[in-house]
Amino acid sequence: MPEDSAPPRDTPPPSKKPEPSPSLRERLWALARITIIGLGLALTVFGFVRFVDVFEEIHTYRAAPTCATPAAKPGELCAALESGRVTKRWTEADDGSTAYKLAVARETAPTDAYDVGEAFYDDVEPGTTVELKVLRGKVIEVSYHGHRAKPLHMPWLKWIESSALIGAGLALVLTGMYLEEIDVLASMLLASGAAAAVATAVGSAVLITIQWPLIVTLVIGVAFWLLAAYVCVRTLEDF
Numbered sequence: 001m002p003e004d005s006a007p008p009r010d011t012p013p014p015s016k017k018p019e020p021s022p023s024l025r026e027r028l029w030a031l032a033r034i035t036i037i038g039l040g041l042a043l044t045v046f047g048f049v050r051f052v053d054v055f056e057e058i059h060t061y062r063a064a065p066t067c068a069t070p071a072a073k074p075g076e077l078c079a080a081l082e083s084g085r086v087t088k089r090w091t092e093a094d095d096g097s098t099a100y101k102l103a104v105a106r107e108t109a110p111t112d113a114y115d116v117g118e119a120f121y122d123d124v125e126p127g128t129t130v131e132l133k134v135l136r137g138k139v140i141e142v143s144y145h146g147h148r149a150k151p152l153h154m155p156w157l158k159w160i161e162s163s164a165l166i167g168a169g170l171a172l173v174l175t176g177m178y179l180e181e182i183d184v185l186a187s188m189l190l191a192s193g194a195a196a197a198v199a200t201a202v203g204s205a206v207l208i209t210i211q212w213p214l215i216v217t218l219v220i221g222v223a224f225w226l227l228a229a230y231v232c233v234r235t236l237e238d239f
Contacts, residue, residue: 033176040172047165048221051204054158055217058208061140061153066133079135084142086128087111089121104130104142112139120147152209163204166225167197174232188239192232199228 065071067078088103100121105111124130124144133141142149171193178185203224207217 029180033179036176036179037173038176040169040174040176042169043165043172044169044225047162047167047169047200048218050158050162050165051221052214052218054155054162054204055208055211055214057155057158058153059211059214061135061138062150062211064133064135064140077135079133079140082106082108082132082134084130084132084139086124086126086130088126089124091121102130102142104132104139106132106139109137114139114142114149114151116142116149117147120144120149123147154205154208159201159204159208163197163201166200167193167195170196170225170229170232173229174236177233178236185236185239188236192235196225196228196232199224 060077064077064079065073067080069078072078084104084106086102087105090101092099092101098118100116100118101113102116102121102124103111103113128144130142130144132139133143138153139151140153142151171189174192175182175189178189182189204221207220210217212220
């Protein structure tokens with residue numbers, strides 16, 4: 001090796017450039033997304049709270065014991081017994097099925113119509129006396145010789161409110177997730193919210209009518225909300 005030749009020096013590794021800090025605009029977008037998603041989740045939770053109110057109100061009518069019976073505890077809400085008289089009976093055909101209806105007159109309230117089963121319908125005629133269970137002025141059960149019919153007293157405004165809140169909540173969550181593309185996906189986001197509201201209305205009406213235990217009903221409702229959110233996300237991703 002020649003005397004004037006220097007040994008090769010180790011080349012220092014290139015220094016890493018610091019990551020650029022997020023701009024003010026990016027921070028504002030992130031804050032807006034988090035805020036909108038949080039608001040959507042809050043609306044969804046409130047919608048489920050209203051759904052629980054509807055469920056429990058229906059359950060109160062369905063499960064109320066008859067007054068002056070061992071099942072009715074002192075101070076507990078109970079249903080009174082009244083007699084009613086069938087004034088009319090008729091059937092209504094709808095999409096291949098038949099609805100059986102009775103008009104029943106009460107001593108303390110106007111005549112009202114009730115849906116009953118076919119066997120119930122066949123065993124009564126105008127003038128037949130039937131037994132009525134009444135709670136808070138509403139007939140919650142019509143019975144006659146072992147036949148029973150339980151009218152559904154749906155609190156429609158609360159039901160609509162619950163469905164609208166859950167649908168709006170899903171729409172806001174999706175809006176927060178796709179906020180930077182709102183100008184392109186606006187119509188899809190609105191359609192997703194409307195579809196979720198309609199699906200919630202139909203599904204909640206079915207679950208309320210079935211009256212499974214509340215915890216089971218809520219688990220099913222939340223599972224369907226998550227499924228709807230997943231389907232909407234996949235649809236928006238493919239749009």
